[in-house]
Amino acid sequence: MIVIAVYNSKGGVGKTAATVNLGYLAARHGYRTLVWDLDPQGAATFYFRVKHRLKGGPKALTSQRNRIGDRIRGTDHELLDVLPSDLELRNVDLAFDAAKHRTGRLRRVVDELRREGYDLVFVDCPPSSSLLAENIFAAADVLAVPVVPTTLSVRTLHQLDDALAGLDPPRPRVLVFFSMVDGRKNLHAELMASLRAERGDVADAFIPSATEVELMGMTRAPVAMTAPGSVAALAYEQLWGELERRGYTEPTP
Numbered sequence: 494m495i496v497i498a499v500y501n502s503k504g505g506v507g508k509t510a511a512t513v514n515l516g517y518l519a520a521r522h523g524y525r526t527l528v529w530d531l532d533p534q535g536a537a538t539f540y541f542r543v544k545h546r547l548k549g550g551p552k553a554l555t556s557q558r559n560r561i562g563d564r565i566r567g568t569d570h571e572l573l574d575v576l577p578s579d580l581e582l583r584n585v586d587l588a589f590d591a592a593k594h595r596t597g598r599l600r601r602v603v604d605e606l607r608r609e610g611y612d613l614v615f616v617d618c619p620p621s622s623s624l625l626a627e628n629i630f631a632a633a634d635v636l637a638v639p640v641v642p643t644t645l646s647v648r649t650l651h652q653l654d655d656a657l658a659g660l661d662p663p664r665p666r667v668l669v670f671f672s673m674v675d676g677r678k679n680l681h682a683e684l685m686a687s688l689r690a691e692r693g694d695v696a697d698a699f700i701p702s703a704t705e706v707e708l709m710g711m712t713r714a715p716v717a718m719t720a721p722g723s724v725a726a727l728a729y730e731q732l733w734g735e736l737e738r739r740g741y742t743e744p745t746p
Contacts, residue, residue: 494611495635496616497741498637499639500636501639502649521570523572538575541568541713560605639671643680643681670700670735685699696732698735700725
């Protein structure tokens with residue numbers, strides 16, 4: 494089982510849309526897939542028409558007495574389940590801080606999910622640089638990092654580099670992808686070219702700023718379903734394909 498956390502400490506960069514669309518595409522390509530919604534706002538849970546409630550709240554993620562499999566919910570899509578969010582997850586850092594192994598709690602949950610038989614787990618992460626982020630880094634095999642091609646968004650990527658460099662191995666693999674790209678803006682094109690020139694972990698695929706993505710809140714469905722011929726749907730398909738080609742959907746040798 495591979496855990497792909499869609500992470501950025503900055504909000505509003507397209508994490509949830511990427512999680513929902515990549516999770517859907519993974520299931521459509523035959524992977525038994527779980528979307529794990531860690532964001533207290535519960536947007537991924539909402540998009541999949543699942544009730545915004547995690548029985549037990551943060552304690553479901555920290556207590557060994559709670560069986561996480563009982564909290565998983567099915568969706569309307571074959572091979573795709575959701576571990577829903579809950580508003581109480583806004584207090585998850587306090588629960589982790591009180592736990593015996595502060596940075597290993599999500600890894601325990603991952604061990605349980607592995608026994609459930611999933612191939613891929615996509616984690617929708619809230620914007621966080623806290624103890625929750627440290628737990629995510631410890632539990633994930635891959636960090637898929639959406640970056641809007643702006644100066645402040647790129648700055649958060651460099652901060653992530655510093656945070657990962659301070660971790661003991663093994664560290665999660667990283668795939669950076671550009672999100673909410675506006676082809677009319679010279680700044681976007683310049684920053685994309687610059688970052689690709691200096692790093693080897695930047696995807697060729699990128700997600701454009703598109704109405705179809707914005708409409709997900711109304712359609713409550715991935716764009717591959719509601720607008721399969723759109724530029725946005727094709728972009729998520731290309732990003733999914735790149736994850737596969739780079740070997741990020743399979744265990745490392």
